[in-house]
Amino acid sequence: MPRYCLALDLKPDPQLIAAYEAYHRAVWPEILDSIRQSGIGLLEIYRIENRLFMIIEADSTFSFERKAALDAANRRVQEWETLMWKYQQALPTAKPGEKWMLMERIFSLD
Numbered sequence: 001m002p003r004y005c006l007a008l009d010l011k012p013d014p015q016l017i018a019a020y021e022a023y024h025r026a027v028w029p030e031i032l033d034s035i036r037q038s039g040i041g042l043l044e045i046y047r048i049e050n051r052l053f054m055i056i057e058a059d060s061t062f063s064f065e066r067k068a069a070l071d072a073a074n075r076r077v078q079e080w081e082t083l084m085w086k087y088q089q090a091l092p093t094a095k096p097g098e099k100w101m102l103m104e105r106i107f108s109l110d
Helices: 014-025 029-037 064-072 075-084
Strands: 003-010 040-048 051-058
Touching: 003 014, 014 040, 014 075, 029 040, 029 064, 029 075, 064 075
Parallel strands: none
Antiparallel strands: 003 051, 040 051
């Protein structure tokens, strides 16, 4: 399974970070369904301070373009993304409108 790692920041406010984490303890069922339907089998998010790190493992049907198209057509996903953006902020090097940024693997212990 291909693995993708992405990064994003949260706004550096302890109350906002706590609220963001609370949402992720009870992710809406429609969001979980949309993740699975896109070909993602594993998705984990880690946090240190206000930096987030996401790990995705996906099957051969997954692509970021397909996921974006599915998300754009899903009203609940759009609601979730709008809500999450209240807590998130782009990395300093992000392009306008870019949220999660794909990371480059620079080492692997095989």
